[in-house]
Amino acid sequence: xxxxxxxxxxxxxxxxxxxxxxxxxxxxxxxxxxxxxxxxxxxxxxxxxxxxxxxxxxxxxxxxxxxxxxxxxxxxxxxxxxxxxxxxxxxxxxxxxxxxxxxxxxxxxxxxxxxxxxxxxxxxxxxxxxxxxxxxxxxxxxxxxxxxxxxxxxxxxxxxxxxxxxxxxxxxxxxxxxxxxxxxxxxxxxxxxxxxxxxxxxxxxxxxxxxxxx
Amino acid sequence: xxxxxxxxxxxxxxxxxxxxxxxxxxxxxxxxxxxxxxxxxxxxxxxxxxxxxxxxxxxxxxxxxxxxxxxxxxxxxxxxxxxxxxxxxxxxxxxxxxxxxxxxxxxxxxxxxxxxxxxxxxxxxxxxxxxxxxxxxxxxxxxxxxxxxxxxxxxxxxxxxxxxxxxxxxxxxxxxxxxxxxxxxxxxxxxxxxxxxxxxxxxxxxxxxxxxxx
Numbered sequence: 001x002x003x004x005x006x007x008x009x010x011x012x013x014x015x016x017x018x019x020x021x022x023x024x025x026x027x028x029x030x031x032x033x034x035x036x037x038x039x040x041x042x043x044x045x046x047x048x049x050x051x052x053x054x055x056x057x058x059x060x061x062x063x064x065x066x067x068x069x070x071x072x073x074x075x076x077x078x079x080x081x082x083x084x085x086x087x088x089x090x091x092x093x094x095x096x097x098x099x100x101x102x103x104x105x106x107x108x109x110x111x112x113x114x115x116x117x118x119x120x121x122x123x124x125x126x127x128x129x130x131x132x133x134x135x136x137x138x139x140x141x142x143x144x145x146x147x148x149x150x151x152x153x154x155x156x157x158x159x160x161x162x163x164x165x166x167x168x169x170x171x172x173x174x175x176x177x178x179x180x181x182x183x184x185x186x187x188x189x190x191x192x193x194x195x196x197x198x199x200x201x202x203x204x205x206x207x208x209x210x211x212x213x214x
Numbered sequence: 215x216x217x218x219x220x221x222x223x224x225x226x227x228x229x230x231x232x233x234x235x236x237x238x239x240x241x242x243x244x245x246x247x248x249x250x251x252x253x254x255x256x257x258x259x260x261x262x263x264x265x266x267x268x269x270x271x272x273x274x275x276x277x278x279x280x281x282x283x284x285x286x287x288x289x290x291x292x293x294x295x296x297x298x299x300x301x302x303x304x305x306x307x308x309x310x311x312x313x314x315x316x317x318x319x320x321x322x323x324x325x326x327x328x329x330x331x332x333x334x335x336x337x338x339x340x341x342x343x344x345x346x347x348x349x350x351x352x353x354x355x356x357x358x359x360x361x362x363x364x365x366x367x368x369x370x371x372x373x374x375x376x377x378x379x380x381x382x383x384x385x386x387x388x389x390x391x392x393x394x395x396x397x398x399x400x401x402x403x404x405x406x407x408x409x410x411x412x413x414x415x416x417x418x419x420x421x422x423x424x425x426x427x428x
């Protein structure tokens with residue numbers, strides 16, 4: 001599974017210059033928003049200051065985010081769509097869980113690039129409940145998007161298959177659990193091992209065959 | 215599994231009069247809090263009004279809840295402990311998932327008693343983000359408590375087994391998904407069927423054996 005995830009990543013089309021620039025600006029704004037919010041608390045940061053930190057105008061800020069909270073949470077609709085595209089693009093004969101496992105595992109190829117900012121963001125959300133609605137909305141968006149992708153693979157409506165919903169919710173959940181575990185262990189263990197342990201348990205079933213026999 | 219869940223419920227010790235009275239008062243306060251909050255919005259309800267609605271003093275209110283938000287969310291530490299006790303009390307040779315599946319399924323024997331209030335509470339949380347922190351804390355408490363119970367069964371530390379965490383998180387998650395699905399279908403389907411469908415998928419593994427062969 002890990003090998004196919006690597007392949008899927010390598011197959012991702014390179015971005016054009018304009019798209020690359022846009023992505024860089026978005027990431028810079030999100031990074032500045034998180035950093036400033038961590039330094040002073042989200043309430044003490046203005047959109048102007050976030051824009052200033054990246055040397056763009058407030059108007060440009062609003063091309064990317066509709067609020068300060070959105071910039072701090074930093075969710076990227078295009079990045080999300082790219083994840084869904086990968087799910088839809090997995091081989092048609094792959095079982096639903098194998099497909100989503102490959103896509104989610106693929107996100108961890110670049111874990112070093114986003115883990116620190118994610119940890120900072122989670123700390124901010126824990127300490128500042130004003131960020132919670134936006135944070136949960138982002139979580140929900142990920143699951144809904146993946147569910148749409150999964151439903152498309154299966155040829156059903158997004159709310160037409162409880163099985164698809166179980167596969168998506170459970171997989172995303174296992175991924176988050178592995179990440180939480182990894183952070184709780186101060187990243188002294190391999191995130192890939194944790195992911196594989198959690199995904200393997202789901203793949204083979206929560207009742208190991210040896211126990212089923214009893 | 216459903217049969218054993220019923221047994222577990224029937225085995226629960228009957229409460230003494232004092233405990234029963236306490237539980238009734240708690241439930242009445244929580245019910246009044248949710249009802250009043252739904253009528254006027256949580257910000258327009260005072261603790262005094264909640265206590266008045268149940269004909270107890272504000273002082274009595276604070277014997278049960280430390281804040282208005284807590285009363286609206288209505289989480290019951292003793293009820294939570296009873297759930298954990300049931301998990302710990304399941305037969306020692308039961309596989310972790312079978313044990314937690316039985317305990318969670320058992321909660322649905324009385325689903326008619328709590329489904330309306332739960333739906334009202336969820337609507338309130340969606341509409342009033344000020345309730346979110348308390349709501350998420352209650353969710354988190356359930357998972358942490360079940361994880362403690364599961365760890366006790368397995369003879370490990372609560373943060374000592376990723377497998378135990380996967381089983382607990384995934385099971386609770388599947389239960390919530392079945393409930394969400396049930397509400398989305400206006401309860402026109404059987405919640406027991408939905409629960410069994412979700413739990414069966416987890417039990418046998420997310421990759422059905424027939425697909426594994428390909």
